[in-house]
Amino acid sequence: MRCPFCGSDDTQVKDSRPTDDKAAIRRRRSCPNCGARFTTFERVQLRELTIVKKTGQRQQFDRDKLARSIFIALRKRPVEPERIERVINGIVRRLESAGESEIPSDMIGQYVMEALSQLDPVAYVRFASVYRNFREAKDFEDFVGRLGGDPD
Structure with missing residues (x-):
């Protein structure tokens, strides 16, 4: 997953858990390049x-x-x-x-x-x-x- 702040391709997943309705996986990520933290969601399509x-x-x-x-x-x-x-x-x-x-x-x-x-x-x-x-x-x-x- 690309970092939305610096564009680095190398981000790390720090925490994964299902959303309240179990329709998606919420992932907390961090970028080792710039230190930014952000959240992504993975859903079934x-x-x-x-x-x-x-x-x-x-x-x-x-x-x-x-x-x-x-x-x-x-x-x-x-x-x-x-x-x-x-x-x-x-x-x-x-x-x-x-x-x-x-x-x-x-x-x-x-x-x-x-x-x-x-x-x-x-x-x-x-x-x-x-x-x-x-x-x-x-x-x-x-x-x-x-x-x-x-x-x-």
């Missing part, structure tokens, strides 16, 4: 997934991109990182077990919306504002007004 965008463009599924969008929606919200990681792992497992190698981007958006509606209502509205492309305050009002019933 069942199949290569391709995301099909609304425009028809295809791109390889990126777990980190999914995680970034969820973390942005949850920024400054009182949700433990372990719960967020479980949500991300759950979405990835649903995608991998769907049986398809090409996944519509809308499906991922729906999975994230479902998860956030259960996790944090503010994050749910934040994500929805981007996912549904709200353009004006009325769009927010309409969406939040429907939250009293079933979430979309």
